[in-house]
Amino acid sequence: MQSTDIAAPDYFHKVVDCQWACPAHTPVPEYIRLIAAGRYSDAYMINWRSNVFPGILGRTCDRPCEPACRRGRVEKDPVAICRLKRVAADFKDDIRGRLPKPVAHRNGKRIALIGGGPASLAVARDLAPLGYHCVVFDQDPKAGGMMRTQIPKFRLPDAVIDEECDYILNLGIEFVGGRRIDSMKALLAENFDAIFVGSGAPRGRELDIPGRQEAAKNIHIGIDWLSSVSFGHIDKIGKRVIVLGGGNTAMDCCRSSRRLGGEDVKVIVRSGFEEMKASPWEKEDAMHEGIPILNYLVPKEFTHENGRLTGVVFEKVKAEYDDKGRRKLVPTGEPDEHIACDDVLVAVGQENAFPWIERDLGIEFDKWDMPKVDPKTMASTNPKIFFGGDAAFGPKNIIWAVAHGHEAALSIDKFCSGEDINDRPQPMVDIVSQKMGIHEWSYDNDISADKRYRVPLRDKVVALRDIKAEVELGYDVELALKEAERCLNCDVQTVFTGSLCIECDACVDICPMDCITFTDNGDEAELRTRLKAPSRNVTQDLYVADGLKTGRVMVKDEDVCLHCGLCAERCPTGAWDMQKYLIDMTQAEDRCRAPARSAA
Amino acid sequence: MTYIAKPKFHHPGLPTNELGYTHRDYEGKISTLCAGCGHDSITASIIEACFELSIEPHRVAKISGIGCSSKTPDYFLGNSHGFNSVHGRMPSVLTGANLANRELIYLGVSGDGDSASIGFGQFAHAIRRAVNMVYIVENNGVYGLTKGQFSATADRGSKSKRGVVNTDSSIDLVAIALQLGATYVARSFSGDKRQLVPLIKGAIEHQGAAFLDVISPCVAFNNHVGSTKSFDYVREHNEAVNRLDVITGRAPIKIDYEPGKVEVVEQHDGTKLALRKLKDEYDPHDRLAAMNFLQQHAAKGQVVTGLLYVDTEPEDLHAHLNTVEAPLNTLSERELCPGAGVLEKINAGLR
Numbered sequence: 001m002q003s004t005d006i007a008a009p010d011y012f013h014k015v016v017d018c019q020w021a022c023p024a025h026t027p028v029p030e031y032i033r034l035i036a037a038g039r040y041s042d043a044y045m046i047n048w049r050s051n052v053f054p055g056i057l058g059r060t061c062d063r064p065c066e067p068a069c070r071r072g073r074v075e076k077d078p079v080a081i082c083r084l085k086r087v088a089a090d091f092k093d094d095i096r097g098r099l100p101k102p103v104a105h106r107n108g109k110r111i112a113l114i115g116g117g118p119a120s121l122a123v124a125r126d127l128a129p130l131g132y133h134c135v136v137f138d139q140d141p142k143a144g145g146m147m148r149t150q151i152p153k154f155r156l157p158d159a160v161i162d163e164e165c166d167y168i169l170n171l172g173i174e175f176v177g178g179r180r181i182d183s184m185k186a187l188l189a190e191n192f193d194a195i196f197v198g199s200g201a202p203r204g205r206e207l208d209i210p211g212r213q214e215a216a217k218n219i220h221i222g223i224d225w226l227s228s229v230s231f232g233h234i235d236k237i238g239k240r241v242i243v244l245g246g247g248n249t250a251m252d253c254c255r256s257s258r259r260l261g262g263e264d265v266k267v268i269v270r271s272g273f274e275e276m277k278a279s280p281w282e283k284e285d286a287m288h289e290g291i292p293i294l295n296y297l298v299p300k301e302f303t304h305e306n307g308r309l310t311g312v313v314f315e316k317v318k319a320e321y322d323d324k325g326r327r328k329l330v331p332t333g334e335p336d337e338h339i340a341c342d343d344v345l346v347a348v349g350q351e352n353a354f355p356w357i358e359r360d361l362g363i364e365f366d367k368w369d370m371p372k373v374d375p376k377t378m379a380s381t382n383p384k385i386f387f388g389g390d391a392a393f394g395p396k397n398i399i400w401a402v403a404h405g406h407e408a409a410l411s412i413d414k415f416c417s418g419e420d421i422n423d424r425p426q427p428m429v430d431i432v433s434q435k436m437g438i439h440e441w442s443y444d445n446d447i448s449a450d451k452r453y454r455v456p457l458r459d460k461v462v463a464l465r466d467i468k469a470e471v472e473l474g475y476d477v478e479l480a481l482k483e484a485e486r487c488l489n490c491d492v493q494t495v496f497t498g499s500l501c502i503e504c505d506a507c508v509d510i511c512p513m514d515c516i517t518f519t520d521n522g523d524e525a526e527l528r529t530r531l532k533a534p535s536r537n538v539t540q541d542l543y544v545a546d547g548l549k550t551g552r553v554m555v556k557d558e559d560v561c562l563h564c565g566l567c568a569e570r571c572p573t574g575a576w577d578m579q580k581y582l583i584d585m586t587q588a589e590d591r592c593r594a595p596a597r598s599a600a
Numbered sequence: 601m602t603y604i605a606k607p608k609f610h611h612p613g614l615p616t617n618e619l620g621y622t623h624r625d626y627e628g629k630i631s632t633l634c635a636g637c638g639h640d641s642i643t644a645s646i647i648e649a650c651f652e653l654s655i656e657p658h659r660v661a662k663i664s665g666i667g668c669s670s671k672t673p674d675y676f677l678g679n680s681h682g683f684n685s686v687h688g689r690m691p692s693v694l695t696g697a698n699l700a701n702r703e704l705i706y707l708g709v710s711g712d713g714d715s716a717s718i719g720f721g722q723f724a725h726a727i728r729r730a731v732n733m734v735y736i737v738e739n740n741g742v743y744g745l746t747k748g749q750f751s752a753t754a755d756r757g758s759k760s761k762r763g764v765v766n767t768d769s770s771i772d773l774v775a776i777a778l779q780l781g782a783t784y785v786a787r788s789f790s791g792d793k794r795q796l797v798p799l800i801k802g803a804i805e806h807q808g809a810a811f812l813d814v815i816s817p818c819v820a821f822n823n824h825v826g827s828t829k830s831f832d833y834v835r836e837h838n839e840a841v842n843r844l845d846v847i848t849g850r851a852p853i854k855i856d857y858e859p860g861k862v863e864v865v866e867q868h869d870g871t872k873l874a875l876r877k878l879k880d881e882y883d884p885h886d887r888l889a890a891m892n893f894l895q896q897h898a899a900k901g902q903v904v905t906g907l908l909y910v911d912t913e914p915e916d917l918h919a920h921l922n923t924v925e926a927p928l929n930t931l932s933e934r935e936l937c938p939g940a941g942v943l944e945k946i947n948a949g950l951r
C-alpha cells in the first residue's frame with residue numbers, strides 16, 4: 001500500500017466518524033469535551049457555527065452521526081451525540097452577545113429566499129453578516145418552515161424555535177411573512193442579485209383506493225393534518241385512529257392522535273418493521289405510548305356507511321426476494337382483514353411541487369419534474385438561482401437543509417463576487433499535540449466503560465394529556481457529564497513518525513484493541529489478512545507508514561481505536577503522538593481560503 | 601508506567617482459544633516498566649504462547665527474583681499463582697514449589713543480574729537438577745532496576761551509556777545451560793515475536809529443564825551505540841539457526857515450508873516441533889556441536905538465536921528422586937504415616 005497521506009484533510013476527518021457522517025460536519029467530540037468541562041455556551045457556539053439550530057437539532061435531528069459513531073462498534077450503543085447537543089442549548093448562558101451583529105453597512109447586494117425553513121435561514125445566517133440584504137418570503141406568518149408547522153410541540157416546543165429563528169432574523173434579515181411567491185418570473189423581475197429556493201416538499205402523497213372520496217371527511221393527509229394541529233385549527237380526533245405509513249410523519253401523526261382523543265391508535269405499514277423509514281427511536285417512542293405497529297398489511301379499500309368512515313380493508317402480504325436481492329411484497333393468500341376505525345391519517349410520503357416556477361426561465365427540470373441541481377454548489381441551471389433543503393432533492397431532514405444552506409451561501413457569495421462557484425475553498429485544519437507530560441494529555445484519555453444513558457421522560461399519563469408538553473426532559477448536568485465521558489475523542493488522532501520508531505513493539509503490546517501491526521507491506525486486501533486482529537471493516541482506513549529501519553511498515557487499522565493514547569504513552573521515542581485534529585468546514589465568510597486540494 | 605488502567609474493551613473480532621478465552625484474558629496488571637522496555641514484549645509473548653496453548657491460568661506458577669525483569673510476572677497471567685522471591689533466589693523457590701506439586705506449569709522469570717550475578721549458583725543447580733520448568737532470562741546486559749550497571753552478561757568491550765568500556769569477560773548463560781544438562785535450550789530476541797512465541801510454547805510443552813535466554817534491550821540504560829544488547833545491534837548481528845512451529849495434537853498447524861528443509865521433532869508428550877532450518881549444518885540434537893557453534897559465532901560477534909538444543913526424551917528431578925506423583929498437600933495422614941509395620945520393615949532394611 002501507498003503510505004498514508006495524513007496531510008490530506010479528509011484522512012483524519014474520516015477517522016472522526018460522527019463529524020464525517022454529519023452533513024454539516026459538526027466538530028462533535030470538541031463540543032462534547034466542552035460539555036464535560038461544563039462550558040455549555042462554548043459548546044453551543046461550536047454547534048451554532050456548524051449546524052445553526054443546536055436547540056432544535058438537539059431534540060429532533062435525524063442524527064446520521066450516531067449510527068456512524070465508533071462507540072457503537074467498540075461497545076454496543078453510540079454516544080448520545082444528539083441529546084448532548086440539547087444539553088449545550090439547555091444549560092448555556094445568554095449567548096446573544098457572542099452572535100454576529102447586524103452589519104452597519106450593507107454591501108449593496110439583495111438576495112431573495114423563498115421559504116422560511118431551515119435551508120433558507122441557514123443561507124441568510126451565513127450571508128447577512130457579510131453585508132448581504134437577505135429577504136425571506138414565507139406563506140406562513142412565522143419563520144421555521146416544517147420545524148414549526150410539522151414537528152409536534154411535544155417534541156419541539158415553540159420557545160426553542162422562536163429563540164433560534166430570532167438569533168438569525170436579528171442579524172438584519174428582512175422576513176416577509178404571509179407572502180406566498182406565486183411566480184418566479186415576477187420575482188426575477190424584482191432584480192435580486194441571487195435567489196435561493198428553500199420551499200421544501202410541501203405536498204403529502206395521496207392514497208387513491210376505493211372509498212377515498214366517499215369517506216373523505218374522516219380521511220386526512222398527514223402533513224396537512226399536522227400543520228392544522230400545529231396552527232390550532234384541529235384539536236380533536238376520533239377514538240379509533242389508523243395511521244397509514246411507516247415514516248416519521250406517521251410517527252408524529254400517531255403520537256399526536258393519542259393526545260387529541262385517540263385511544264385506540266394503530267400504525268399500519270405495508271412493509272416489514274425493519275424496513276420502515278422511521279428511525280428506531282421514533283418507533284420506540286410510539287410503542288412506548290401504547291401504539292402498536294402492524295406490518296405487511298396493504299390498504300385496499302376504505303369502508304363507509306352513510307358518508308362516514310367505518311374502517312379499512314387490508315390485504316395481507318409477505319416479503320419475497322428475487323435473485324438480485326430485490327424485495328417484492330406478494331399476497332399471502334389469507335383472507336383480507338377489516339380494521340374498524342373512526343379516522344385515518346395518510347402518511348405515505350411527501351412530494352415536491354413547483355407550480356409557481358415557470359418552465360421558460362432557464363431552470364431545467366428532470367423527468368421526475370425536479371429541478372436539476374448541482375449537489376456540490378446547489379446551483380440550478382439558471383446561474384442566479386440556487387436550491388436547497390427539501391426543495392433540492394426531495395424530502396430529507398433539517399441537518400441536510402442546513403448543510404445545503406451553507407454550500408448555497410458560499411456559492412451565492414462567490415457568484416455575487418464574480419468568482420467561479422466550482423472553486424470550493426479548502427477547510428481549515430488545525431492539528432496540535434495534546435501532550436502535557438509523560439502521562440498527561442490535555443484530554444481525558446481514560447476510557448469510560450459506561451453504557452448509554454437514557455434521557456429522562458415526562459410521566460406518560462401527564463405527557464398524553466397535553467399535546468404541548470415536551471416528552472423528553474433532557475439530561476441533567478450529571479447525566480450529561482457521564483454520557484459525555486463515553487465519547488472516545490476520535491478527533492485526537494494517533495500520529496506516527498516512522499523515522500523516530502525503534503520498532504520495540506511497545507505500542508503493539510499495549511494497544512487494548514490490537515490496532516497496530518508491524519509487517520511487510522502488501523496490497524490493501526492482502527495486508528488486511530495479516531493484521532494482529534481481524535480487519536473486516538473495509539469502510540475504515542488502514543494507516544500505513546514507512547521509514548522504518550527494518551524496511552517493514554507500520555499498519556494501524558483505524559476501525560476500533562479507542563484514542564486512549566496508550567500507544568503514545570508507551571512509545572519511548574515519541575514516534576507516536578496524540579494530536580487534536582480540528583477541521584472547520586468552509587462557510588461563506590471563508591470564501592477567500594485557498595481552493596481545495598484535489599487529492600483530499 | 602501509565603496512569604490509566606488499560607481499557608477492558610477489546611477488538612470485537614478477537615479469536616478465542618479452546619477455553620473460550622481471548623489473549624486479553626491472559627493479561628495481568630498494567631506494566632510499570634519504562635516505555636519501550638524489551639521486557640514488555642516478552643510479557644506479550646508469554647501471554648500469546650499461553651493463549652495459543654489454551655493453558656488454564658490457574659495451572660501456572662510464575663516465580664521470579666528481583667529486577668525489572670523479575671517484576672514482569674505481575675503483568676501477565678493475572679489469574680495464576682505467583683511468588684516474587686528475593687534477588688537471585690527464583691531457582692530455589694521454584695525447585696521447592698515444583699517438588700511439592702508437580703502438576704503445575706512452572707514459569708521462572710529472571711534477569712541477567714538475577715541469574716548471572718547474585719543467583720548464578722542457584723541458576724546452575726536448578727538446571728543441573730533437571731527441574732521441570734521454563735526458565736526465562738530477560739537479558740539486557742545491565743542491572744536495569746538499579747540504573748544500568750553492567751551485568752555479568754555484558755560483552756567485554758561493550759560500552760555503557762556513559763561511555764565506560766566493560767573489561768570483564770561475559771557469561772553466556774546458554775553455553776552454561778548446555779553444559780549443565782538443560783534439555784531444551786533456546787535464545788531469542790524480544791523484538792522478534794515470530795521467533796520467540798513458538799520457542800516459549802515449545803519450552804512449556806517440554807517436560808524437563810527448558811532454558812530460554814531472551815535478549816531484551818533496556819531502552820533506559822542499554823540501547824545506545826556501543827552496546828551489544830541494543831535493538832540495532834541485535835538486529836544486525838542476529839544469526840537465527842532455525843524457525844520453530846509448535847504443533848499440539850489439538851490444534852494442528854499447517855506447515856508450508858519447502859520440504860526437506862523442515863524437521864519434525866516429536867517430544868515425549870506428543871507435541872511436535874516443526875523446525876525450519878535456516879543454517880543447514882546446524883543440528884539441534886548435538887549438545888557438543890551446539891556448544892562449539894555458539895562459541896565460534898560469539899567470537900565473530902554474532903548472536904546465535906533459535907532452538908539450539910532439544911532432548912526429546914528428557915528426565916526430570918522427580919524421576920531422579922522417585923518422588924510421589926500426587927501434590928504433597930493432597931497426601932493424607934494414612935500415606936504420610938504408613939504405620940508401625942512399615943517402619944519395622946524400613947528399620948530391618950537398615951540393620
Ligand SMILES: Cc1cc2nc3c(=O)[nH]c(=O)nc-3n(C[C@H](O)[C@H](O)[C@H](O)COP(=O)(O)OP(=O)(O)OC[C@H]3O[C@@H](n4cnc5c(N)ncnc54)[C@H](O)[C@@H]3O)c2cc1C
Nearest residue numbers: 115117118119138139145146181199200389390396397398
Ligand atoms: C411530520 C414531519 C416530521 C418531521 N420530523 C423531523 C425531525 O424530527 N427531524 C428532522 O431533521 N426533520 C424532520 N422532518 C423533515 C424536516 O422538517 C424537513 O426536512 C425540513 O424542514 C426541510 O427544510 P426546508 O428549509 O427545505 O423546507 P421547509 O422546512 O419545508 O420550509 C419550507 C417553507 O417554505 C414555505 N413555502 C413553500 N412554498 C412557498 C412559496 N411558494 N412561497 C412562500 N413560501 C413557501 C413553506 O410554507 C415552508 O414554511 C419532518 C417532516 C415532517 C413532515
Ligand SMILES: Cc1ncc(C[n+]2csc(CCOP(=O)(O)OP(=O)(O)O)c2C)c(N)n1
Nearest residue numbers: 667668669687711712713714742743744745
Ligand atoms: C540481595 C540484593 N542485592 C542487591 C539488590 C539490588 N538490586 C536490585 S535489582 C538488581 C539487579 C537486577 O538486574 P537484572 O536481574 O538484570 O534485572 P533488570 O532490571 O535488568 O531486568 C540489583 C543488584 C537487591 N534488591 N537485593
Ligand code: SF4
Nearest residue numbers: 018069070487488490
Ligand atoms: S466516540 Fe465520540 S468522537 Fe468518536 S464517533 Fe462517537 S461521538 Fe464521535
Ligand code: SF4
Nearest residue numbers: 511561562564565567
Ligand atoms: S490510541 Fe493507540 S493504544 Fe489506544 S486504541 Fe488507539 S492505537 Fe490502540
Ligand code: SF4
Nearest residue numbers: 634637668744818819
Ligand atoms: S530500566 Fe531498563 S530494564 Fe528496567 S524497565 Fe526501564 S528499560 Fe526496562
Ligand SMILES: [Mg+2]
Nearest residue numbers: 711712740742
Ligand atoms: Mg538486566
